[in-house]
Amino acid sequence: MSNLFSPLQVGQIALENRVVMAPLTRNRASAGRVPNDLMVEYYRQRAKPATGMGLIITEASQISPMGQGYLDTPGIYSPEQVAGWKKVTDAVHAEGGKIVIQLWHVGRISHTSLLPEGAQPVSSTEKAANTKTYTAEGFAPVSAPRALTLPEIAETIEDYRKAARNAIEAGFDGVEIHAANGYLLEQFLRDSCNDRTDAYGGSMENRARLTLEVATVIVEEIGAGRTGIRLSPITPANDIGQDSNPQALFEYVVKGLARLGLAYVHVVEGATGGPRDLSDEGITFDFPALKKLFPGAWMVNNGYDRAMAMDAIETGKADLIAFGKPAIANPDLTYRLEKNAELAVPDMKRLYGGSGPEGYTDYPSLG
Template sequence: MKISGENGQASGDLFQPVRLGPYKLANRIVMAPLTRSRAGDDGVPRPIMREYYAQRASAGLIIAEGTNISQQGRGYALTPGLYTNTQVEGWRSVTEAVHARGGCIFPQLWHVGRVSHPSLQPDGALPVAPSAIRPEATSYTAEGFQPCVTPRALATDEIALVIEQYRRAARNALAAGFDGVEIHAANGYLIEQFLRDSTNRRTDAYGGSRENRARFLIEVTEAVAEICGGQKVGIRLSPVASVNGSALDSDPASTYSYVVERLNAIGLAYIHVIEGETQGSREVQGGFDLQVLRRAFKGCYMANNGYNRELALDACRRNRADLISFGRLFIANPDLVERLRIGATLNVPDRATFFGGGTAGYTDYPTLTAEERTATKLSVRRASA
């Protein structure tokens, strides 16, 4: 459900409530999924994750970090999963803490495909992918970052088993108390590996034509929507990002426009679009106007990548997005919503503590004091006088 307006869309205030599917979000600010590698070796969320997410519950929506749908889907050590009962119980503690503070939270369902390492795989097996093409990328293992290897191409009859892993993870997400789910179909991971002709050289029903390459994405999305209901499902896309050694599709405008057209039939709550290069330039090469996807999609359009306060306010004001997701700013600013609201100075994240470790650089970033809030508000008033 969306605010009324042309094509179902209308400009809005970043800090005002907005409808997302069945939910009324407190604001249009979303915490983007952020891999922090603070789970246990068994993929069970640790108690510090409960505090971390509860601290950030003022976001209109939290999209929890990439969460493995199976051990096969793991590409980074100490990342959480949703494929065992103990993982579900660990996540339930997190969702309860977020809900207790009035927040809304989805997990991001994740299968990395070829962006992995045998040390993370069941019995040291090769990672899987649509085609046996080694990515120029690294995987975070117990020994640190290691180069990815050449993966094994999935057999056609194995693909249904992977889709079933997504279905099971969606069911477990609801059991853990999540309000919905996001499907990770971006950043060079498994779903995008199927979608792009640069990484998919299959000759069966899942390769070749654009329609065949999009088949896996659509079947995964349909399976997840059957479990959760389409209005509690979003999907993340990165049409023009070449992260994790994933070369662009030869015709991203046509490929991703086709995907959005097919997603409309499923009735999703939102698409989450990385605008430009992941964690890099927002400039889009080749003349592909991502607003084409925004106008074509019938649900909410969530924009991501390099947004600051000014860009976010402008995007909402000009009706270029319904929701804005912030990643790295949320790492260092648990009270990011309030800081953006009053124009306060932002804490700077410590990159050395992004992955692994304990509370340092995770739950110890300071929030604004009452004195700092007052001083900021006075400064803003003087500047606008």
């Protein structure tokens, strides 16, 4: 019988166990949005499958300069960034670990000060989100976006393709498409945000078009066995609003992903980093029904502890469990889960930014 510590073949990626490090933005890239040596050390510490994690998903990394929405997040579009990430993947592989990169375009969750020549952020819409981002001047309301034109949508899809190619050049085992948490792809998916009247707006099929086209070009470029995706059907993150029919929308999306043969689907259950159950607010979603539509590996996330994770794998509700905050504070997360040892809690004041080891690479391992 499968358990949290048993191996799994995920597309082309052979994993020693089911414990996954969730994507975690830490805002620590160097000039040029290039991964640096402290980032190499951070991922290396979490890489050894027997003690660290079976799979690492990197922090979200922008596919283009226009895809950035927060200070000092790394990119995967320049040769310098590819070289920086190569040091990370070499270190992870030297420990026997596996690592995929989360490919990110923030869309409207950005600020003119973070974009080339003070450009306006882009989205499916001209409506601004009521949320803040983090800039060189501290927290600031996000800037009003403009809607992408059709030629710009085609260019953005090509940016995803190039980013996936760069990821393989940088030595990654695969990529995870970030279609969650209110960023660009979700800004197209949900009718609470997408108000277009062209082929990328209106019907569910039109709103899902960008996500499925992005997945298609990435599969063409690097193969389905190295491609995963993150979805968050009912998260309210980043003021995205609720879709009028999330069940139908995400079932349509997952059926399309199944046809493409993606290696895995990664779902955030409930509000990202918040409640798993939103039924008090009248928001429900049938996650098991979604899983039934996908033959590949099914990864779940959001508020999992040891007991929930073990139960989800043993009862077949999921194949992989992604841990966010526990992976920040426990470089030896698999070891602690296996031994049922106490988990350290992260220093919440040091989640984002900084240049030293404090709250980043100084969390101890047991033993």
